[in-house]
Amino acid sequence: MQKSIEFIGRDHAFFTRIKADLLVGLARAYIGDPGTLKALDVGCGTGETDSHLIGAFGTIEGVDVSQGVLETARARNPDLTYRSYDGRSLPYDGLSFDLVFAICVVHHVPPPQWPSFIQELGRVVRGGGLLVVIEHNPFNPLTRLAVSRCAFDDDAVLIRRHRLERLVRSTGLEVRDSRYIEFLPWDHQLLRRAERAMSALPLGAQYAVAATRP
Numbered sequence: 327m328q329k330s331i332e333f334i335g336r337d338h339a340f341f342t343r344i345k346a347d348l349l350v351g352l353a354r355a356y357i358g359d360p361g362t363l364k365a366l367d368v369g370c371g372t373g374e375t376d377s378h379l380i381g382a383f384g385t386i387e388g389v390d391v392s393q394g395v396l397e398t399a400r401a402r403n404p405d406l407t408y409r410s411y412d413g414r415s416l417p418y419d420g421l422s423f424d425l426v427f428a429i430c431v432v433h434h435v436p437p438p439q440w441p442s443f444i445q446e447l448g449r450v451v452r453g454g455g456l457l458v459v460i461e462h463n464p465f466n467p468l469t470r471l472a473v474s475r476c477a478f479d480d481d482a483v484l485i486r487r488h489r490l491e492r493l494v495r496s497t498g499l500e501v502r503d504s505r506y507i508e509f510l511p512w513d514h515q516l517l518r519r520a521e522r523a524m525s526a527l528p529l530g531a532q533y534a535v536a537a538t539r540p
Contacts, residue, residue: 339374344508345429345460345532346378352536353383353425356502357456360384363424368416368447369431373399376406383425389416414439415446422450427458430532432490433473433482440485441493448497451539457499458536461485463506465528472531487533499537506530 353360360382367376370388372395379386380403387407390396396408411417413435426447435443444459451457462469464484473479491501505525521530 341508341531342374343378345534346375346382348460348507348534349375349379349425349427349458350382352458352503352534353456356536356538357424357454364422365425365427366416366418366423366450368426368428369434370399370408371395373402373406373408375429376403380406387423414442416450418450420449421452421455424452424455425458426451426455427460429460430462432459432461433479433484437483437485441496444490444493445497448494448499448537448539451499453539456502456536456538457494457497458534459490459494460507460532460534461487461490463487463528463530463533466531469531487528487535490535494535494537497537499539501535501537503534503536506533508532 350360353363357363361384363383364385365383367386367388370376370390373388376386376388376399387409388399389409389411391411391413393410396410399408409417428447432440432443447457462473462484464470464486473482473484487504491504494501506528507521507525508531509521509524509529
């Protein structure tokens with residue numbers, strides 16, 4: 327994955343931290359103090375995002391379909407709980423989490439399964455809780471280049487933001503925030519503010535859709 331984005335001049339951890347900070351900010355804005363929340367990372371991979379979130383949320387759990395990456399996640403974050411699942415049914419009761427998030431997972435799901443995948447994410451969000459889905463922006467040419475160069479993304483089918491919004495609404499959740507992110511590969515407070523002002527423009531490398539359960 328790092329090789330696929332070397333032309334940008336920043337490492338993968340830089341972009342992971344941006345998304346982790348976004349998750350914390352969205353949680354604080356829409357459901358309250360992040361430190362009191364129970365969060366679920368769906369498609370957690372090696373647990374890199376979770377390592378940036380430790381201490382920000384009260385509880386973090388993760389699931390993935392690959393036992394190999396789960397072993398890496400457990401070694402990286404030994405105090406967190408990670409479980410395997412079949413990619414269809416999450417191993418939790420309904421309404422179990424305050425925050426459920428999936429980062430760059432949907433594009434690995436076969437398009438015919440997108441509706442059921444999003445429905446399953448929504449199923450485990452409690453009343454008043456938040457679902458956040460972050461995906462690649464198919465309108466950004468550099469994103470498409472990075473995806474084409476990444477062997478891990480051989481199966482990728484990029485989903486448009488408005489399509490994802492419709493799928494999220496179909497679960498009964500209310501979309502509260504939908505924005506493009508990662509416009510500029512530099513870490514500066516003024517640039518982060520500028521990006522927020524540009525968030526409606528379909529130019530960011532990725533986008534985030536956040537929805538709450540009434």
